[in-house]
Amino acid sequence: MWGDIAIAFLLAFITSFVLTPHMIKIARKIGAVDVPKDERRMHDKPMPKFGGPAIIIGFLISVLYLIITSSVEGSINIFGPENYALKLSGFFLGILTLSIFCYFDDIKGIHPLVKLTGQVLAAIIVILFGIRIEDLNIPFLDGNIMLNNIVSIGITLFWIVGVTNAINLIDGLDGLSSGIAIISCVSLLIIFALNSSPLIAIIIITALAGAISGFLPFNFNPAKTFIGDIGSNFIGFALAIVSILGIAKTATAFVVVLPIIVLGLPIFDTLSAIIRRIVKGKSLKAVLQADKGHLHHKLIAKGFTQKEAVLFLYGICVVCGMFAVILFESDIWKALSFALMVVAVVCIGYKEFFKLKEGEKGMYKCLACGYIYDPEIGDPDSGIAPGTKFEDIPEDWVCPLCGVGKDMFEKV
Numbered sequence: 001m002w003g004d005i006a007i008a009f010l011l012a013f014i015t016s017f018v019l020t021p022h023m024i025k026i027a028r029k030i031g032a033v034d035v036p037k038d039e040r041r042m043h044d045k046p047m048p049k050f051g052g053p054a055i056i057i058g059f060l061i062s063v064l065y066l067i068i069t070s071s072v073e074g075s076i077n078i079f080g081p082e083n084y085a086l087k088l089s090g091f092f093l094g095i096l097t098l099s100i101f102c103y104f105d106d107i108k109g110i111h112p113l114v115k116l117t118g119q120v121l122a123a124i125i126v127i128l129f130g131i132r133i134e135d136l137n138i139p140f141l142d143g144n145i146m147l148n149n150i151v152s153i154g155i156t157l158f159w160i161v162g163v164t165n166a167i168n169l170i171d172g173l174d175g176l177s178s179g180i181a182i183i184s185c186v187s188l189l190i191i192f193a194l195n196s197s198p199l200i201a202i203i204i205i206t207a208l209a210g211a212i213s214g215f216l217p218f219n220f221n222p223a224k225t226f227i228g229d230i231g232s233n234f235i236g237f238a239l240a241i242v243s244i245l246g247i248a249k250t251a252t253a254f255v256v257v258l259p260i261i262v263l264g265l266p267i268f269d270t271l272s273a274i275i276r277r278i279v280k281g282k283s284l285k286a287v288l289q290a291d292k293g294h295l296h297h298k299l300i301a302k303g304f305t306q307k308e309a310v311l312f313l314y315g316i317c318v319v320c321g322m323f324a325v326i327l328f329e330s331d332i333w334k335a336l337s338f339a340l341m342v343v344a345v346v347c348i349g350y351k352e353f354f355k356l357k358e359g360e361k362g363m364y365k366c367l368a369c370g371y372i373y374d375p376e377i378g379d380p381d382s383g384i385a386p387g388t389k390f391e392d393i394p395e396d397w398v399c400p401l402c403g404v405g406k407d408m409f410e411k412v
Contacts (some may be wrong), residue, residue: 004070005189008062008203011135011211016058016214021053024218024225026181030108032106034226037292047223049106052216052231056095058211066203076199083130084200090129091241096165098122098237104227115229116161122237124161132156132243160240167236169273171227175220175285176310178212178227180266180317181235185209187262187321188239188321191328192246201246208238221307239263261324269295305412363412369402373409 027048034049067088070076078085101118104110119134133156134147147155158280189205191197212235218224227235243259260267273294277287299309319342327335362375373379373393378386379400384393391411398405 001136001194001202004066004075004199004203005206005293008066008206009213011065012058012062012210013214014058015061016054016211017217018214019054019057020051020215020218020225023050024048027225027228030107032228037296047226049226049228050230051219051225051227051236052099052102052106052150052229055211055215055227055231056099056234058214059207059234060092060095062207062210063204066207067200070199070203078200082198084198087130087245088200090126090131093129094122094126094237094241095234097125099230099235102233105229115233119161119164119233119237120157123157123164125155126160126241127156131241133159133244152238156244159244160237162267162270163240163243163263164233164236166263166270167239168229168232169264169270169298170294171232172294173221173306173310174223175216176231176296176313177235177266178216178219179310179314182209182212183314183317183321184215184239184262185212186248187324188243188259190321190325190398191258191262194325194329195247197246201242204238204242205246208235208242221305221310236266258328259325261327262321264320265295265313362389364409365412366399366402366404367408368404369399371399372412 027050030050032048032050034047036045066241067076067078071078076084079295098118098121101115101121105115121240132152134152167177167181170180185205185208187211189202192202192205215227216229219227235365239259243262247259274287276293277289281287281289295313296309299312300306304312319339323335323339326338364373365371366373373390375389378384378388379393379397380401382397384397390406390411393406395406399408
């Protein structure tokens with residue numbers, strides 16, 4: 001199994017890493033470029049947003065290679081009782097369907113309802129090909145709850161579309177959705193390995209982690225390219241599907257909630273966005289209206305840089321993943337004690353941390369020598385009194401260390 005994991009990761013990583021620069025060139029040719037045209041955008045220059053195909057191709061090459069070689073050696077039987085041949089066909093067809101809708105969204109932009117239609121259609125295809133949540137194991141209750149066909153289809157559809165949108169909506173900063181997806185993949189891989197999940201699920205989750213990891217160096221701040229709607233929707237879609245395949249037929253009571261915990265950050269952010277938009281807009285239509293109320297927007301407003309905000313949210317995702325792993329391997333009390341320890345540490349340090357970030361607001365750095373202008377201190381030697389904002393400094397003011405003008409300063 002570990003050999004398959006290594007091959008799946010490396011093959012997907014190398015393919016995605018090699019293809020991403022080509023996708024940057026293609027993006028410019030076909031017009032898949034994100035132009036900053038409103039205050040929600042965190043970048044100030046046009047950015048190619050066609051990284052998704054590199055991830056998908058790397059993922060598919062890795063998965064197909066491992067399925068073929070594993071079938072030849074007999075470790076996977078895709079025509080066995082679970083009928084993985086049919087399920088994988090539905091999965092791949094769902095990816096193709098979703099990618100077609102998202103391609104047009106990346107190129108020209110489409111109405112949110114049209115994109116939602118594509119997500120629902122892709123989910124229905126997967127369900128028709130046999131990938132479904134058929135029963136639930138509820139914590140503290142004995143036995144499985146078998147679901148009838150209508151309930152099973154409804155829950156599966158809601159899960160797939162929900163997770164797809166959760167990853168798509170949190171894609172707001174350089175490397176944010178990609179990094180969160182990698183952390184989620186690693187957490188699920190550990191759970192799958194401990195749970196003796198089907199090898200096919202382990203290969204898929206590993207290949208997904210490898211493909212995203214190959215793209216991340218080009219997407220982390222400062223980004224050279226964005227993942228685009230094709231990429232973010234594919235990642236959410238794949239995570240939703242593999243979590244169903246990985247926890248199927250398990251007898252562990254808590255496992256039904258583990259994927260929800262692992263994906264807790266994007267799910268929470270999505271639910272918050274839905275509630276917030278409905279309350280503000282006083283209509284269900286308001287759910288489709290983008291805003292600046294996401295977690296990453298709030299961190300930026302607090303004074304975090306893009307990189308700091310992304311790393312902070314990575315940390316939350318790691319905690320969610322660790323909580324899920326501990327809950328699975330040990331018991332709820334150990335998991336809760338871990339969570340309480342983390343909360344206690346955060347409570348001790350968060351006030352000073354945020355106070356520090358608040359103090360950094362309004363600071364500007366000289367690009368020539370690194371001098372930091374702090375409005376709380378000012379520049380008394382040049383007659384700039386403490387409390388003077390950088391914008392209010394006379395235009396003829398120069399850096400006290402190297403003598404360059406205001407135009408050579410950037411906001412910290």
